Amino acid sequence: MNGAESLVKTFLHCGVDTVFANPGTSEMHFVAALDDHPEMNCVLCLFEGGTTGAADGYYRMKRDVAGTLLHLAPGFGNAFANLHNARKSGSGIVNVVGDHATHHLRYESPLKGDIVGISQAVSHWTRVSGDATSVAGDGAAAIQAARSQNGQIATLILPADTAWETANGPVTTILPTQRCHRPSIDDIEAAAARLTTQQAALMIGGAALFGPLRELVGKIAAETGCRVLADTLIPRISKGAGATKLDQLVYPITPKIAQLDGTSSITLLGTDRPVAFFAYPGKPSVPEPSDCPVIDLCSPTDDIDWTLQSLADAVGVSSTTSANTYPLELPSIPSGQLTLAKVGQTLAALIPENAILCNESVTSGFHVIPPTATARPHDLLAGTGGAIGLCLPCATGAAIACPDRKVIALTGDGSAMYTLQSLWTMARENLDITVIVFANRGYQILRDELTNVGVESFGRNAQAMFDVENPTLDWLSLAKGHGVPGTRVEEIEGFAKALSAGISSDGPSLIEVVCPSLA
């Protein structure tokens, strides 16, 4: 058995059975080892941002790690932006990056690069295997690291000779993850008391945003009367009927400050403190009132489950406590001229139960998402690190993690262009994804942001950098080129029909919503 075989067997023994891959020559022995293990699900992505975004989406839904397979430093570079997003999501990922054989690294070969340097700029854990007999143990340690602290980026660099030389055998037992830090009982009790005071807020993140823990948050709110907050960008959140009510912070800093006006305290549970997305001249970086304390009860890497249970006990949640939840209120499907609000209503009316929405529609989303609050129960995934180009890969990974659930991907045209190659993987794997591209034909958010910095009218150079026109992108052709059928809609009836068809289908499809300068 060589090092590569010992690693593949270690992955399988440790329960990692999905790899999003974009391999090259330095990973050939790993490919050969994968080939001997058909129980490993290898998903080819035609660009590395597709691998890491998919592993992120996979983790968000599966709550466990997938691997990626990357080719030296440039491959890691292409993977970087979506690793940044995954890091901000708290997603666990194991990257396997091939390098030149150890004895070859003294030469200035074309692909020689600083893999450790680029990895350390985004990974929580980076290790270079020293020899073939270390590879299995290093792989198990990488999986352990990726599963620790509620999910981390772990990168294992494999010089080619460590893959092809003789190894001892795989690691066959899962290494235990380090126990997450827990707050003290005093801190829990202080938080319980604080949440009962007027205008107190509990701001939640991570695993508290969905599923049973989200229900528990709702019960804590019911017992204490506190307001529940979530950040602007969240990795995964329960939405629609039955989800307990919360207020999500908005993107722009001025209304974000207004949202927190009068708040007496913010208790953080599984999230970082609220902060402006960007700094602007003369505007503050943090949105809370100056006299509002922000208390870090449980950081994103702490034990969120234990903390929530303890807090629920401390505030007296019982089997009879009832949370305040969103009702099921499906809007009727609108007609007439297409607006983004009507698109949102149509979407809210048609989202099937248990769907996964993956949203990176940026400015369009400001209008489209609000009506979905009372749709059928679903999960919403969104960009977390602000690096656009997450949506299509993340939807891909979510669909692979949950083959029985419908995925609806909402993306701006600007965002989708960064990683459009994921459309091909959707077609190759016949994933149950309906992609909706909002074709506003530009970087609408940048038009807005230039205004925010005080520029009122644009000249040639700004226009050239904000407009994606001359030529207009043709998303039907782009989809067709990748093997995905598409529909272009310019009125709301067409959108409703295309969305219904997409939802009825079992495979991928794309809807281009033509909406230049719409609101």
Next chain:
Amino acid sequence: MNGAESLVKTFLHCGVDTVFANPGTSEMHFVAALDDHPEMNCVLCLFEGGTTGAADGYYRMKRDVAGTLLHLAPGFGNAFANLHNARKSGSGIVNVVGDHATHHLRYESPLKGDIVGISQAVSHWTRVSGDATSVAGDGAAAIQAARSQNGQIATLILPADTAWETANGPVTTILPTQRCHRPSIDDIEAAAARLTTQQAALMIGGAALFGPLRELVGKIAAETGCRVLADTLIPRISKGAGATKLDQLVYPITPKIAQLDGTSSITLLGTDRPVAFFAYPGKPSVPEPSDCPVIDLCSPTDDIDWTLQSLADAVGVSSTTSANTYPLELPSIPSGQLTLAKVGQTLAALIPENAILCNESVTSGFHVIPPTATARPHDLLAGTGGAIGLCLPCATGAAIACPDRKVIALTGDGSAMYTLQSLWTMARENLDITVIVFANRGYQILRDELTNVGVESFGRNAQAMFDVENPTLDWLSLAKGHGVPGTRVEEIEGFAKALSAGISSDGPSLIEVVCPSLA
């Protein structure tokens, strides 16, 4: 004047008037400043790999630096792979990367990341501007660094407040670049003597590969009888009739070793020593005979021009020395079934004088490029760092650097998918580029490389990772989606017709050559 304005004016004063841009909110003041200077040519790329690949192609042809405009660490990540290629090409580039305002960096905002860390993994020079009054000086220093050592990667990180706060004014004089190292006269004379010995080789790189210096190399070879070698991957090389003869090293290690059999010495001038692209089990990393000395007369960062002139003087090159050059021998246009060799003959017959070929056709290129040796005089640009996805961006930059020259981009389908967004920039800027995509519907080189590591037959997982089929990519639709007209050809007459049409046109076009399993 704010920091951003001082930087744009500094760029213009220093002769940097082209910026390949993919900006975001943290660069808005820079965009506003660019907008006030219409004499700055801002070229929008819809993915950051397009910006750096274009800046690389621009430098190779213009022999001067362009800027890129990137958005924080994830933007730099997307730019990384083509910066790796540019670094290996010895191309000078000035990256301007926006960061959060200095006072905002203490918070864990979504886009906060380790820009310095990722930059240092590939840049020769990285600096963070400390305040607005430093920006102009830092910008001039970045340009100086990018122009030094025959071309370097310089990255200037601008926290948003350094762009928006008040600055003093631009730098109005160009900072002198450091003089490159020159070998000693003794080393020159030793090299001159060595080159007259039997089976001596002069291996050239950088600026020695094209234009007047290449002619000088030919004359040195004529006077000494030495063999002239070039590496497998070269940034730019004079090709076709009139170019002085040389032997380019091949990609696979076994025939590369055969090419150097019997070589008595290798004198390096503007290049690193030859090395295997990858290491393979049981095969050597270096191709020269064990008793063949490799002498580094002039490294890629040394003074190549001065060294060549001195060497020419030392070997007695005079006005009557005549170099051995390739003749003009245009093949007739073949007919019948399409083969890659016939595609090469057709290309060789039709390349217009002074064209720029940008080649990343990888395995197809092994068959297509050889017939072009006696075509009309042209320049050939190729991948240098082994990170595929260079071709379309590089062709874009070359076309912007040389608007009066026809650019022909040759790419594999696998390679083109990494940065296909550059097709849109070609359309937006109406660039005179004919793109030829060799659709072998897979990563042919990986199929070969798996065989090289000893695997004879492929199973499901290897096949899934080497074949880009199910579905087949439809390059006509991909081109159309980006606004570029396309033609699909499956026989040689159709290729000749489409290439003639592309060459006759002034704007971009794409030809998909369907060639699964062809040679």
